[in-house]
Amino acid sequence: MTDFKEAIESAERKCSQRGIKLTRRRREVLTTLLEANRALSAYELVNLCNESSNEPMPAMSVYRILEFLRAEQFVHKLETANKYIACKHIACEHEHKQPQFLICNDCHKVQELDTAVEALSSVETAASMLNFKLLNPQLEVSGSCGLCKT
Amino acid sequence: MTDFKEAIESAERKCSQRGIKLTRRRREVLTTLLEANRALSAYELVNLCNESSNEPMPAMSVYRILEFLRAEQFVHKLETANKYIACKHIACEHEHKQPQFLICNDCHKVQELDTAVEALSSVETAASMLNFKLLNPQLEVSGSCGLCKT
DNA sequence: TCCTTTGATGATACAGTATATCACAAATAA
DNA sequence: TTATTTGTGATATACTGTATCATCAAAGGA
Structure with missing residues (x-):
C-alpha cells in the first residue's frame, strides 16, 4: 500500500520534469494498475476504476490514458x-529499453525480467544480417511459473 | 505457383502419417495462406477464400481451421x-520449435528466422533462475526491413 | 481581464478479433 | 446396424480497439 504510492510520486515527478501532466484520471488508471499488481485488460481496468470511484470511467478514456502511460514508459x-x-521500474531513474516478460499460462502472472539483455542482442545481430533494424523490441514468452505446476 | 503445391502435398503426407485429415476446407485455408505469401488476418482469409471459391467460407470455420493448422505446425x-x-518449414522434415519473426512496421512483411536460436536459450536461462519453464516460446520483434526505409 | 489556443475528457458509434453454442452431416468404431 | 466422434454450418455474442465530434478547463498572449 505504500509501495505504489512511491511509484505514483515518482511518475508525478517525471511528468513535471517532462512538462506534461499526470491528471486525476491518469493517476486513477495508473494507481489501479499498480494496486492490482498484475496485468489487466482495458475493460478490467474500466471496471476496477468504476468500483473504486464514483465518476464513471469511459472505456475510451482508458485506452487514451493507456497510450499516454505507455508513451511515458509507466x-x-x-x-x-x-x-x-505497470512498469516494474517506474520509480527507477535509469532508462530501461527492451522490456522482457515471462507470462504464466496457468495463473497468468507476469514477471518482468531485467536479465536477458543478450537475448535481444542476438536477435538484433541475426536481424541486421537481413538488413532489418529492430524498433523498440520487446520480448514476451509464456510458460509456467514454478508456483502453479499444480 | 508450384512452390506451395509441394507444401500442400507435404502437409497432406504429414496429416495421413498422423492419422488426421487435411480436409477440403482446411486445404482451402492453407492454400490461400500459402498463395498470399504474407501474414493475413482471419477475416482477410475469409474474404480471400470467398473470392477464390463458390462455397462461402464462414468466419467460424476459418478460426477453427486455423487452430487445427497451428496445432499441426503448418x-x-x-x-x-x-x-x-504459413510456416516456412511445412515441407521440411525436421521439427522446428521456437519460431522467430521479424515484422516490418511499414510494409508489414514478415520474415521467419531460423538463426537466432541462442536468443531464446538465454531467455530460457534467465527464466529458469526464476523457476519459470518456457513453453513453446515464440519470438516476435518489429522494426523496419531494409526494403522500405522510404 | 478577456480571448485564444491547446490538451484532456466525455459521449457515441462502429470496426475488427474471437469464442460459445447448437444443429447437422459424414466418417469411424462398436 | 447403431453409436460415437469429427468436421462443418449457422447464429449469437463477447472482447478489443479506433474514429469522430463535442465539451471543458488550463495556459499563455493581447
Missing part, C-alpha cells in the same frame, strides 16, 4: 495477451 | 499482429 502492453501492466 | 499466429502466416 505502463507496458503485453501484446500477446492484450493486457497492460 | 501455420503460426503472430500474436502481436493478430495475423496468421
Whole structure:
C-alpha cells in the first residue's frame, strides 16, 4: 500500500520534469494498475476504476490514458495477451529499453525480467544480417511459473 | 505457383502419417495462406477464400481451421499482429520449435528466422533462475526491413 | 481581464478479433 | 446396424480497439 504510492510520486515527478501532466484520471488508471499488481485488460481496468470511484470511467478514456502511460514508459502492453501492466521500474531513474516478460499460462502472472539483455542482442545481430533494424523490441514468452505446476 | 503445391502435398503426407485429415476446407485455408505469401488476418482469409471459391467460407470455420493448422505446425499466429502466416518449414522434415519473426512496421512483411536460436536459450536461462519453464516460446520483434526505409 | 489556443475528457458509434453454442452431416468404431 | 466422434454450418455474442465530434478547463498572449 505504500509501495505504489512511491511509484505514483515518482511518475508525478517525471511528468513535471517532462512538462506534461499526470491528471486525476491518469493517476486513477495508473494507481489501479499498480494496486492490482498484475496485468489487466482495458475493460478490467474500466471496471476496477468504476468500483473504486464514483465518476464513471469511459472505456475510451482508458485506452487514451493507456497510450499516454505507455508513451511515458509507466505502463507496458503485453501484446500477446492484450493486457497492460505497470512498469516494474517506474520509480527507477535509469532508462530501461527492451522490456522482457515471462507470462504464466496457468495463473497468468507476469514477471518482468531485467536479465536477458543478450537475448535481444542476438536477435538484433541475426536481424541486421537481413538488413532489418529492430524498433523498440520487446520480448514476451509464456510458460509456467514454478508456483502453479499444480 | 508450384512452390506451395509441394507444401500442400507435404502437409497432406504429414496429416495421413498422423492419422488426421487435411480436409477440403482446411486445404482451402492453407492454400490461400500459402498463395498470399504474407501474414493475413482471419477475416482477410475469409474474404480471400470467398473470392477464390463458390462455397462461402464462414468466419467460424476459418478460426477453427486455423487452430487445427497451428496445432499441426503448418501455420503460426503472430500474436502481436493478430495475423496468421504459413510456416516456412511445412515441407521440411525436421521439427522446428521456437519460431522467430521479424515484422516490418511499414510494409508489414514478415520474415521467419531460423538463426537466432541462442536468443531464446538465454531467455530460457534467465527464466529458469526464476523457476519459470518456457513453453513453446515464440519470438516476435518489429522494426523496419531494409526494403522500405522510404 | 478577456480571448485564444491547446490538451484532456466525455459521449457515441462502429470496426475488427474471437469464442460459445447448437444443429447437422459424414466418417469411424462398436 | 447403431453409436460415437469429427468436421462443418449457422447464429449469437463477447472482447478489443479506433474514429469522430463535442465539451471543458488550463495556459499563455493581447
